[in-house]
Amino acid sequence: xxxxxxxxxxxxxxxxxxxDRTVTALDNVSLSIEQGESVAIEGPSGSGKxxxxxxxxxxxxxxxxSVNIFGVEPFQLNDKELSKFRNExxxxxxxxxxxxxxxxxxxNVMVPLLLGGVSETDAREKAKTVxxxxxxxxxxxxxxxxxxxxxxxxxxxxxxxxxxPKLILADEPTxxxxxxxxxxxxDLLASVSKKGITxxxxxxxxxxxxxxxxxxxxxGGRLLQPSNEKVKDES
Amino acid sequence: MNPKQILKVxxxxxxxxxMRVAVIIVPVLVLTAISVVVSxxxxxxxxxxxxxxxxxxxxxxxxxxxxxxxxxxxxxxxxKAEQIDGVKLVGFEYDLPVQQVAVDSVDGxxxxxxxxxxxxxxxxxxxxxxxxxxxxxxxVPIILSxxxxxxxxxxxxxxxxxxxxxxxxGSINDLKDQVPVKSVSIRKPSKDLVNKEVEVSFGGLYTxxxxxxxxxxxxxxYKKLSSEQLxxxxxxxxxxxxxxxxxxxxxxxxTFKAKIVAIREDLMESAMFVPQDFADIVLNKITTxxxxxxxxxxxxxxxxxxxxxxxTLDEGLKPTPLAVTNEQVFSLxxxxxxxxxxxxxxxxxxxxxxxxxxxxxxxxVADERISLDDLSPLRMDVVISDVKNRRQVSNDLSKALGDxxxxxxxxxxxxxxxxxxxxxxxxxxxxxxxxxxTIISVVxxxxxxxxxxxxxxxxxxxxxxxxxxxxxxxxxxxxxYFLIALIIGDMLGALSVFALSSKIAHQANALIExxxxxxxxxxxxxxxxxxxxxxxxxxxxxxxxxxVVVALVALIPAYRASKITPVDAMRRE
Ligand SMILES: Nc1ncnc2c1ncn2[C@@H]1O[C@H](COP(=O)(O)OP(=O)(O)O)[C@@H](O)[C@H]1O
Ligand SMILES: [Mg+2]
Numbered sequence: 145x146x147x148x149x150x151x152x153x154x155x156x157x158x159x160x161x162x163x164d165r166t167v168t169a170l171d172n173v174s175l176s177i178e179q180g181e182s183v184a185i186e187g188p189s190g191s192g193k194x195x196x197x198x199x200x201x202x203x204x205x206x207x208x209x210s211v212n213i214f215g216v217e218p219f220q221l222n223d224k225e226l227s228k229f230r231n232e233x234x235x236x237x238x239x240x241x242x243x244x245x246x247x248x249x250x251x252n253v254m255v256p257l258l259l260g261g262v263s264e265t266d267a268r269e270k271a272k273t274v275x276x277x278x279x280x281x282x283x284x285x286x287x288x289x290x291x292x293x294x295x296x297x298x299x300x301x302x303x304x305x306x307x308x309p310k311l312i313l314a315d316e317p318t319x320x321x322x323x324x325x326x327x328x329x330x331d332l333l334a335s336v337s338k339k340g341i342t343x344x345x346x347x348x349x350x351x352x353x354x355x356x357x358x359x360x361x362x363x364g365g366r367l368l369q370p371s372n373e374k375v376k377d378e379s
Numbered sequence: 380m381n382p383k384q385i386l387k388v389x390x391x392x393x394x395x396x397x398m399r400v401a402v403i404i405v406p407v408l409v410l411t412a413i414s415v416v417v418s419x420x421x422x423x424x425x426x427x428x429x430x431x432x433x434x435x436x437x438x439x440x441x442x443x444x445x446x447x448x449x450x451x452x453x454x455x456x457x458x459k460a461e462q463i464d465g466v467k468l469v470g471f472e473y474d475l476p477v478q479q480v481a482v483d484s485v486d487g488x489x490x491x492x493x494x495x496x497x498x499x500x501x502x503x504x505x506x507x508x509x510x511x512x513x514x515x516x517x518x519v520p521i522i523l524s525x526x527x528x529x530x531x532x533x534x535x536x537x538x539x540x541x542x543x544x545x546x547x548x549g550s551i552n553d554l555k556d557q558v559p560v561k562s563v564s565i566r567k568p569s570k571d572l573v574n575k576e577v578e579v580s581f582g583g584l585y586t587x588x589x590x591x592x593x594x595x596x597x598x599x600x601y602k603k604l605s606s607e608q609l610x611x612x613x614x615x616x617x618x619x620x621x622x623x624x625x626x627x628x629x630x631x632x633x634t635f636k637a638k639i640v641a642i643r644e645d646l647m648e649s650a651m652f653v654p655q656d657f658a659d660i661v662l663n664k665i666t667t668x669x670x671x672x673x674x675x676x677x678x679x680x681x682x683x684x685x686x687x688x689x690x691t692l693d694e695g696l697k698p699t700p701l702a703v704t705n706e707q708v709f710s711l712x713x714x715x716x717x718x719x720x721x722x723x724x725x726x727x728x729x730x731x732x733x734x735x736x737x738x739x740x741x742x743x744v745a746d747e748r749i750s751l752d753d754l755s756p757l758r759m760d761v762v763i764s765d766v767k768n769r770r771q772v773s774n775d776l777s778k779a780l781g782d783x784x785x786x787x788x789x790x791x792x793x794x795x796x797x798x799x800x801x802x803x804x805x806x807x808x809x810x811x812x813x814x815x816x817t818i819i820s821v822v823x824x825x826x827x828x829x830x831x832x833x834x835x836x837x838x839x840x841x842x843x844x845x846x847x848x849x850x851x852x853x854x855x856x857x858x859x860y861f862l863i864a865l866i867i868g869d870m871l872g873a874l875s876v877f878a879l880s881s882k883i884a885h886q887a888n889a890l891i892e893x894x895x896x897x898x899x900x901x902x903x904x905x906x907x908x909x910x911x912x913x914x915x916x917x918x919x920x921x922x923x924x925x926x927v928v929v930a931l932v933a934l935i936p937a938y939r940a941s942k943i944t945p946v947d948a949m950r951r952e
Contacts, residue, residue: 303842
């Protein structure tokens with residue numbers, strides 16, 4: 145049914161202009177993803193994975209094509225509406241964690257909550273709960289520099305989860321982690337998916353992509369596997 | 380982002396960007412501190428001038444002195460002056476040919492004004508709170524110039540002989556320090572001196588000096604005289620004088636009970652003012668006494684008097700070569716009379732005999748009494764109705780009276796107004812410098828912080844911060860750094876003012892005592908509290924202006940920051 149297709153990309157092209165050089169990072173990509181689906185995006189470096197994720201996350205506007213995420217065409221929104229949409233609907237997990245260095249773990253998780261207008265007290269409570277769930281209750285007041293890579297990424301996931309988004313996007317979340325931590329993060333993301341949150345993860349990591357319902361391959365900005373080819377649906 | 384978040388981000392970032400933030404904070408802090416100190420001190424100076432100087436001079440500002448350059452002032456000048464717009468009244472001043480005036484005691488000291496002026500009642504009333512006139516029943520009202528409030532003090536430091544070597548003298552103050560006989564100014568505010576009853580004496584003999592000064596090419600040696608030497612000097616003087624005068628009569632001055640009714644702060648001369656109607660009484664008494672004291676005509680004795688003005692000599696009296704040329708006796712600044720004992724100028728002993736009067740016609744030791752009518756006015760006091768018109772009236776007077784007169788256009792108020800104007804400009808310039816430095820450091824540093832914080836701003840944007848929120852963050856951050864600087868600067872400034880005030884008061888007193896005293900007869904004593912005023916209004920005004928400027932200028936980096944996209948957060952480290 146159409147209504148379950150919560151993410152729809154139609155003929156999305158992204159061209160970067162770098163001086164007089166132009167790079168077509170995405171070339172006429174169309175895909176749709178259903179509510180609660182977990183999708184792995186694979187592809188060689190420079191193939192356009194991050195670009196795709198940025199467009200899915202309403203962080204970057206495509207050069208052409210249409211984007212519909214949870215019934216919203218984000219790039220038609222004004223800045224205020226778009227910011228609210230990002231804050232409420234999407235959770236982002238970056239390869240390089242992207243934690244604010246001068247904030248503690250707890251405060252980092254509180255940031256999107258506070259930006260969404262949640263009160264300081266509620267934000268603190270919520271952040272504590274989420275961090276606790278991720279096994280970081282003893283690291284609440286540590287700064288990112290005082291945490292290991294795995295812990296940092298868990299804080300980043302906690303930050304993404306805190307606002308209870310409908311969609312979580314992760315760009316090579318295990319890319320900078322050792323084997324042990326890779327497994328922990330993989331487990332975590334799998335459990336996120338089980339909660340019914342739509343999950344899209346860019347990864348090279350076989351171990352990780354195996355855990356997801358669908359794999360998309362991208363090369364040279366083109367989607368290799370047709371978007372409608374559904375492998376299995378765990379939800 | 381709410382203000383609390385902005386504050387939190389700003390403070391946390393300060394920890395990371397210590398050096399950068401310091402570039403904003405330190406200059407602002409220093410300039411703030413300087414502003415506080417400068418505005419405070421300027422405010423203090425203005426207050427001091429207003430309370431301690433201008434108020435004192437208020438009465439003086441109403442009077443313009445007109446002096447003839449070489450002649451007497453013709454009577455018609457009075458009517459000419461009276462016709463000028465803004466002139467309230469005019470009175471002539473006379474200088475009394477009375478020597479050796481002493482006032483005892485002013486604040487416990489004997490002071491000796493160099494000269495005695497008369498003032499008409501109406502002019503005197505400008506300065507005095509009570510009628511400036513003489514009546515038998517009351518003490519004589521007198522006005523003293525601030526410059527007259529000087530007494531002599533000897534300080535030998537336990538020695539009998541002091542060499543003041545020329546080599547060791549760097550400045551006039553060194554001389555002041557070394558010479559054992561000092562002139563000390565009485566610096567009491569006039570309110571503490573006015574209404575005090577004193578005794579004024581005219582005439583009488585100087586007390587013989589208790590020391591001698593021997594000048595050599597190396598310097599001057601001050602030497603105390605022994606009691607035998609003193610007695611010997613005393614005796615010699617008495618013998619010389621007694622040949623022609625009753626020594627006792629000359630020795631004792633004529634005294635009156637008097638009351639200080641005002642101190643004039645504006646004059647550069649050491650003077651005492653008495654009511655005009657008192658002049659004749661003094662002159663009468665002194666001439667009478669001189670006539671009575673005189674034993675015989677002084678034959679073959681060179682005699683001269685050098686009271687202010689000139690006097691030709693009586694027949695049979697010849698001038699001493701010292702003081703007289705062409706039979707004209709000139710003022711040498713001392714009020715005294717020289718006689719040479721013997722038949723010619725080379726003969727022995729010249730003795731000061733103060734208290735003798737020669738009239739204008741040169742009637743030495745006059746047989747008849749002299750009165751004010753025998754004298755000529757040397758100064759005209761023009762009282763104006765409004766101090767604001769002082770300059771205008773001065774100009775009009777100059778025009779009406781021609782080149783023969785000098786019109787005292789000098790106004791302490793106008794020079795002080797100029798000074799305070801300058802002071803205000805100084806503060807304005809400081810603020811302009813402040814604004815420029817602030818703009819440069821704010822734009823520079825905040826742009827740098829924004830550029831380096833691209834990733835972090837991108838994260839905020841990815842997490843849902845609006846462009847507006849980012850602008851608020853940057854403007855807020857800038858204002859917070861700026862406010863921190865202002866607050867620390869204010870505190871430092873305030874501390875400096877506290878630390879400096881006693882030093883400044885000390886310096887100001889030293890300046891007045893050791894320098895300014897020669898130029899302007901301001902006789903004030905500064906206390907530490909005089910320099911503890913804070914010009915809160917000016918400082919706040921400046922702060923507000925700067926805060927507005929900073930908020931506006933911060934919009935430049937703020938707009939730059941709001942253009943940063945969330946994608947920028949994804950960039951590799
Ligand atoms: N901001 C940009 N400006 C210019 N070219 C870009 C920019 N971002 C990405 N690219 C280019 O677009 C292509 C796809 O990049 P990206 O989506 O980051 O690939 P991936 O994440 O798969 O490694 C690459 O060739 C990359 O160099
Ligand atoms: Mg990538």
